[in-house]
Amino acid sequence: MKPFAFTQPRDLDGALAALAAGARPVAGGTNLLDLMKEGVMAPPGLVDINGLGLDAIETSAEGGLRLGALARNADTAYHPLVRKRYPLLGAAILAGASPQLRNMASDGGNLMQRTRCVYFYDVGTPCNKREPGSGCPAREGLNRQHAILGTSEHCIATHPSDMCVALRALDATVHVRSQRGTRSIAFADFHRLPGDRPELDNTLEPGELITHLTLPEADRFAGHAYYLKVRDRLSYAFALVSVAAALDLAPGRRIRAARIALGGVAHKPWRVEEAEAALEGKEAGEDAFGAAADLILRGAQGHGQNDFKITLARNAIVQALARAARGTACQPEGEAQ
Structure with missing residues (x-):
């Protein structure tokens, strides 16, 4: 690890000043420090x-949910507001x-995770995400974990987060601040597809810091939500395919509204x-879910070793929607009850 400066600012203005000078923020550091x-x-410095004090979890002014960027994942998953009103998020x-x-x-750090592509992590191999223009060996190499949607000739990596899949399904908004001011980013626009700039994972601008996330009121989906994660082992493994599914059902099992997001299949x-x-x-029912x-x-489109993901993803979508239709399961399969 190369030497770097380390600062602990007393307030947000101090942190933003350090970020404007080129440092990167660190909270839990569960991905950044590994990288x-x-x-x-x-990075030349860490802040x-x-x-x-950006860790509050509370009802937002609009009646939805406000998640502080520094709230820990465990605290969020088990928070009473999340378990009651946003069980899809807790399960993910x-x-x-x-x-x-x-x-x-x-x-906030969960949103900033970088891909777990083996070529990205191996500095002895080319990687367009790490060194733009050097190539993407995953296209012809080890790509069992890689994307089947939204790829480009420059990158076929996937975004690794489970939490972000639920946030996308629930129409979250990301709120950021810099010395230039504040702005809000729809979650759909926060992460990027690789295109010809695979080194850019998201749409944050230099010097910006995530301060909090907001979710709209989603009580109508709380009773029929399910998060399905298909992986090689039951714990501590990234998704081959994951599905966040939520339904608003009228009497007679008629669908009034649906929310479906996938993980493990694309760069976002x-x-x-x-x-x-x-x-x-x-x-x-199965016919509607299959369509x-x-x-x-x-x-x-598969790339050889990951061709199976297309069929796997279809089956996972149908299964997740069927489980959601039967009623919310607050915890993923295999989680201690």
Whole structure:
């Protein structure tokens, strides 16, 4: 690990000044420090933001949910407001990482995770995310974990977060601040597809810091939500495919509204609103769910070792929607009851 400066500002203005000078924020450090140890990232300085008081979890002014960027993943998953009103979010968080990591990782930091592509982590191999223009060996190499949607010739990596999949399904908004002021970013616009700039994971501008997230009121989806994560082992493994599914059902199992987002299949959480709209007015059942899955996966393409993900994703979407229709499961399969 290369030497770096370390500061612990007393207030937000001090932190923003350090970020404007080129430093990076660190909270739990569960991803950033690993990247620094591997030599993948070498920021000139780190700014410890843990003392800034950005950890509140509370009802927002609009009646939804406000999540402080420094709230820990575990605290968020088990918070009474989340468990009652946003069980999809709690289940997604509990499906990720390990209890120890969830105790340390911050909600804002979760959004900033970088891909777990083996070529990105191996500084001895080319990688367009690490060194633009050097190539993407994953396209012809080890790509079992890689994307089937939204790829480019420059990158086929996937975003690793579980929490972000639920946030995309629930229409979250990211609120950021810098010395230039504040702005709000729709979650759909926060993470990027690789295109010809795979080194850019998100739309944050230099010097910006995530201060909090907001979720709109979502009580109508609380009773029929499910997070399904398909992975190689039950714990501490990234998703091959994950699905955040939520339904608003009328009497007679008629679908009034649906929310569906996928993880493990693209460079960002993947959502196709057209598929959700196609479910409206339909009876909840395998035929309707399968048709929605086909819309979501339109244009999906494997790269050899990950061809199986297309079929796996379709089956996972149908299963997640079927489980959601039966009623909310607050914890993912395998989580201690």
